Amino acid sequence: MADDASSSSGCAGNLVDNSINQDELIMKQQREIEKEISETIPLVGELEPLASLEKEYNEDPVYLLKVKDLSSKYKNIRRTRPDGNCFFRAFSYAYLEHLLKDKTEYEKFYEIAKNSKEILVALGFSQFTVEDFYETFMEVVQRVGEHAGGSPDRLDEIRAELHEKFNRQGHSDYIVVYLRLVTSGQLQTQQDFYQNFIEGSRTVTEFCRQEVEPMYKESDHIHIIALSNALNVGVRVKYMDRGVGSQVIAHDFPEGAQPLVHLLYRPGHYDILYA
Numbered sequence: 001m002a003d004d005a006s007s008s009s010g011c012a013g014n015l016v017d018n019s020i021n022q023d024e025l026i027m028k029q030q031r032e033i034e035k036e037i038s039e040t041i042p043l044v045g046e047l048e049p050l051a052s053l054e055k056e057y058n059e060d061p062v063y064l065l066k067v068k069d070l071s072s073k074y075k076n077i078r079r080t081r082p083d084g085n086c087f088f089r090a091f092s093y094a095y096l097e098h099l100l101k102d103k104t105e106y107e108k109f110y111e112i113a114k115n116s117k118e119i120l121v122a123l124g125f126s127q128f129t130v131e132d133f134y135e136t137f138m139e140v141v142q143r144v145g146e147h148a149g150g151s152p153d154r155l156d157e158i159r160a161e162l163h164e165k166f167n168r169q170g171h172s173d174y175i176v177v178y179l180r181l182v183t184s185g186q187l188q189t190q191q192d193f194y195q196n197f198i199e200g201s202r203t204v205t206e207f208c209r210q211e212v213e214p215m216y217k218e219s220d221h222i223h224i225i226a227l228s229n230a231l232n233v234g235v236r237v238k239y240m241d242r243g244v245g246s247q248v249i250a251h252d253f254p255e256g257a258q259p260l261v262h263l264l265y266r267p268g269h270y271d272i273l274y275a
Contacts, residue, residue: 044093044166045079047274053077065246070238070264076274077264084216087223087263087270088176088183093166094261094272095233096144100158103149105260112231113141120185130181136174140165177215183223184208186230197222218268221251228253235261238273 050071057063078093080086099106117134121127140162147158166172187194191204198207211217212226228235234257238248252259262273 041079041081042167043081043089043169043172044163047076047078050074050077050273062242063240066240066248069246070240070248070273074238074262074273074275078272078274080269080271082269084218085173085176087219088179088227089166089172090263090270090272091227091235091261092175092179093162094263095231096140096162097159098260099144099148100155100162101149102260106145106148109231109233110141110145113138116182116185116230119189120181123185123188125181125185130178133174133178133181136171137178140171140175173215179227180213180215182230183227184212186226187212187222190229194222194226197225219270221253224253228257233257233261234259235263237263237265237270239265241267 050067053067053070054064057067078090080090080093095109099109117127117130120130144158144162147154150158166175187204187208194204198204202210207222212223224235224237227233235253236259237251237253239251240248243249262275264271264273
């Protein structure tokens, strides 16, 4: 019996070792995938014709029909890195691009952006923590404002500068972090409303700490609703999935607002659309 017990214990040990080895392999593979993504896919890509999507789905009739529908409304796409931050990066890039040609919208947004830090501090966010992210964010906003509504030649130059800043990891990530904090602040300001969107027993504050504020956490409806409300910016998201029919369904946030930012959602990822 002793031999049997010893043999059984040895098997259990092997199972544990195998489990640990498998977990290590999965984690290693994940790190390699993340490294490959960071080395091969820019944070924000160049403008591409929407037809480039057809190459991705040339053997998928369901998605090809939806690309055709999308092509009837949009001409171009700009891809973002699939790193969990794609919604915030796509939103901020697309909106700042829009502000370059809309001086009136810029002036409205500037006041909201300028006052956003004090709102966060009043909610209990550490001023020391918020300060650096806020300053980087406002530096980019003010740079856009210097040229909003300017001549086409000058705007092309500023667009190139904006593109360069968004592809500089540190700079780009600071903007993402700040928008995550703004989103968290909005959720916590109207907890009774947003609690309805959170599944399970988590509070709004717990949800913010776990799913909104950390980098690389994917975004869902609740993030889009909160950020679009916080900044008073209309966002249209076109959802391209395997749902019934050939049309790509659109959702506007906040409901009824004029969309100034257009995003394409494919399961787990957001890119920017251009009409």
